[in-house]
Amino acid sequence: MQPTDRAPDYLTGVTPLPIDPDWWRGAVIYQIYPRSYQDSNGDGVGDLLGIAERLPHIASLGAEAIWISPFFTSPMKDFGYDVSDYCDVDPMFGTIADFDRVVTRAHELGLRVMIDLVLSHTSDRHPWFAESKVSRDNPRANWYVWADPKPDGTPPNNWLSVFGGSAWHWHPGREQYYLHNFLTSQPDLNLHEPVVQEALLDVVRFWLKRGVDGFRLDTINFYFADKYLRDNPPLPREMRNDSIAPGVNPYNHQLHLFSKNQPENLDFLRRFRAELVPYGAAAVGEVGDAQRGLEIMAEYTSGGDKVQMCYPFELLQPSRATAPFVAAAFDRLSRAAPDAWPCWSYSNHDTVRHITRWRLSDPAARAYTTLLMCLRGSVCLYQGEELGLPEADVAFEDLQDPYGIAFWPEFKGRDGARTPMVWETSNQAGGFTTGKPWLPVSPTHLPLSVAAQEDNAGSMLDHYRRAIAFRRRHPALRTGAQSPMIVSGNAIEFLRIGGGEQVFVAANLGEGTATALLPLGEWRVAGQGLGVDVAPGTTEVVLGPWQVCLLSRSD
Incomplete structure (x- = not known):
């Protein structure tokens, strides 16, 4: 999305936070x-x-x-x-x-x-629906999804509601069905309009x-x-x-x-x-x-x-x-x-x-x-x-x-x-x-x-x-790239890379033990108290049930 010159239009008394178009990334x-x-x-x-x-x-x-x-x-x-x-x-x-x-x-x-x-x-109590349901020719007649019945009076198709039963509800005033993907009291809007x-x-x-x-x-x-x-x-x-x-x-x-x-x-x-x-x-x-x-x-x-x-x-x-x-x-x-x-x-x-x-x-x-x-x-x-x-x-x-x-x-x-x-x-x-x-x-x-x-x-x-x-604390975790994940049994390993650093993550998602191969290079233990300790120069670590290994290094 390209930048815009349009200034934000806030109501009087609102104190916004500084605009940051990427605040959501990794939040x-x-x-x-x-x-x-x-x-x-x-x-x-x-x-x-x-x-x-x-x-x-x-x-x-x-x-x-x-x-x-x-x-x-x-x-x-x-x-x-x-x-x-x-x-x-x-x-x-x-x-x-x-x-x-x-x-x-x-x-x-x-x-x-x-x-x-x-x-x-x-809601079916919304003023839009109150007007829409009155007739087929009022200003909001097409604001919701209305359809005629089949010749035998049944709903127009086989769609089902998430909450059970047909997704169509008969309205005698319009002699039509309206669509509701959820409750009958939740008519679907017609965004084709x-x-x-x-x-x-x-x-x-x-x-x-x-x-x-x-x-x-x-x-x-x-x-x-x-x-x-x-x-x-x-x-x-x-x-x-x-x-x-x-x-x-x-x-x-x-x-x-x-x-x-x-x-x-x-x-x-x-x-x-x-x-x-x-x-x-x-x-x-x-x-x-x-x-x-x-x-x-x-x-x-x-x-x-x-x-x-x-x-x-x-x-x-x-x-x-x-x-x-x-x-x-x-x-x-x-x-x-x-x-x-x-x-x-x-x-x-x-x-x-x-x-x-x-x-x-x-x-x-x-x-x-x-x-x-x-x-x-x-x-x-x-x-x-x-x-x-x-x-x-x-x-x-x-x-x-x-x-x-x-x-x-x-x-x-x-x-x-x-x-x-x-x-x-x-x-x-x-x-x-x-x-x-x-x-x-x-x-x-x-x-x-x-x-x-x-x-x-x-x-x-x-x-x-x-x-x-x-x-x-780690830009790589918030916004960085992620390597393909390696899986061995219940263990999963991957790298996060970005912001001038790399973070290595290995997690044992099971009750048994798992062995994780550590990446080459000089790494330091990260996430104090969240993962296991690893001695410098270690090439692999045995993770107990539900243990995590977290390492980081600068690029």
């Missing part, structure tokens, strides 16, 4: 789920002022940015991912002035602010002027549907993958060739990127595709004219990321586009926390954390991950997630990853609220609270701080 981004981070008024639901209060904790980790999940006005059928007003704050979370306080406090601490934009669909694209870009401009430093783009590959509404083909059983939908969901039985991943998206992303340039803002897209996630990510992030980074689902899968799996993912990515930029994460608000999902012991969790900080790309951490929180066990009667309720008991939904953050052990709410929390705080989380780990030099919290600091 550590901390995801905040606002309902569950900190409640400031005792109603049991987290809010924006609570976030502002707790930002020093994130700064102390060494993270460079925060990503706040949706806080916009919403009926909360999907907890904010069903937006009814893109340019205001839901009263549950506070006011627009409270959001400004979050930006101001974050910038004081040197943290950039990214917000979660849901551009593929709105230029006026819809412009309306969404106006939303982007609104928040850029309020001082945000970037966006997380929900379901980025769902923006366009096939204009001919062709049927999706079946997905062969051997290709099925549960990283997006559990096996109990028939969504995972289709190859979603036409309901998402359409080529028209590339031109829209170029228009979107142009809006970011004057502000030095960045975007990370969520690529929800179990079969082609890395390749789609490469399409969306290569060339420097679309989004800066995307996070695929490869490291969010149920199966543990073994050494061969990680190496194969990077090999696929390098072949798809050498300049593509991933944003890696192990956990988020939609997945079982990786400590539980991969059944990790404490040493294993530490090894994976260190590895994450050494991978080429940027990093997203999910709140509570730095405490080593496992998935919470939420009883059916306490469930809030519509996905979990729909697929219970085979799939317990996403609430187990969304329970409140634990700040202290003095009460059952873990310092999150003085009232009754919207989801129960897990008793297994309380001993892992921030207060319990804060001054413990051997805690998981301390390990995260040291691993993030190690990444920030």
Whole structure:
């Protein structure tokens, strides 16, 4: 993307951080789920002022940015991912002035602010949809994906919803179906209409002027549907993958060739990127595709004219990321586009926390954390991950997630990853609220609270701080190139090269021992306390279970 002479247009009172068009490259981004981070008024639901209060904790980790999940006005059928007003704050979370306080406090601490934009669909309560559904000839009639039924009255094609059942819902007023890739209350926008694209870009401009430093783009590959509404083909059983939908969901039985991943998206992303340039803002897209996630990510992030980074689902899968799996993912990515930029994460608000999902012991969790900080790309951490929180066990009667309720008991939904953050052990709410929390705080989380780990030099919290600091100290880890990965059993080895230095990484991702061959030359041990000691002149090192070797040298 070429530089621009257009000056940033901030609202009065906003204090932006210095513009750095590459701030995102190699950055550590901390995801905040606002309902569950900190409640400031005792109603049991987290809010924006609570976030502002707790930002020093994130700064102390060494993270460079925060990503706040949706806080916009919403009926909360999907907890904010069903937006009814893109340019205001839901009263549950506070006011627009409270959001400004979050930006101001974050910038004081040197943290950039990214917000979660849901551009593929709105709530059915959005004024746009309220007008669109009235008739087939009103000014917003084509703002959503509407289609006539087949002659027998059935939906126009076989597309399925991620949340189960048909992706089409009948509307008697228009005598047509509308598309919803998620809940029936989340109708899909029709981005084939230029006026819809412009309306969404106006939303982007609104928040850029309020001082945000970037966006997380929900379901980025769902923006366009096939204009001919062709049927999706079946997905062969051997290709099925549960990283997006559990096996109990028939969504995972289709190859979603036409309901998402359409080529028209590339031109829209170029228009979107142009809006970011004057502000030095960045975007990370969520690529929800179990079969082609890395390749789609490469399409969306290569060339420097679309989004800066995307996070695929490869490291969010149920199966543990073994050494061969990680190496194969990077090999696929390098072949798809050498300049593509991933944003890696192990956990988020939609997945079982990786400590539980991969059944990790404490040493294993530490090894994976260190590895994450050494991978080429940027990093997203999910709140509570730095405490080593496992998935919470939420009883059916306490469930809030519509996905979990729909697929219970085979799939317990996403609430187990969304329970409140634990700040202290003095009460059952873990310092999150003085009232009754919207989801129960897990008793297994309380001993892992921030207060319990804060001054413990051997805690998981301390390990995260040291691993993030190690990444920030080494330019090669933040922005450098990465050599092809070498795998031997459970061991993985690679080099990071850039910024006048090289960093050698070897990690044993298993319970047995592994031998790593060290590179030739004069190296020094790096990452004090994160890896094993290696004597000068050593040519190989035996790594015990879950041990890491980190070496560095100047070019």
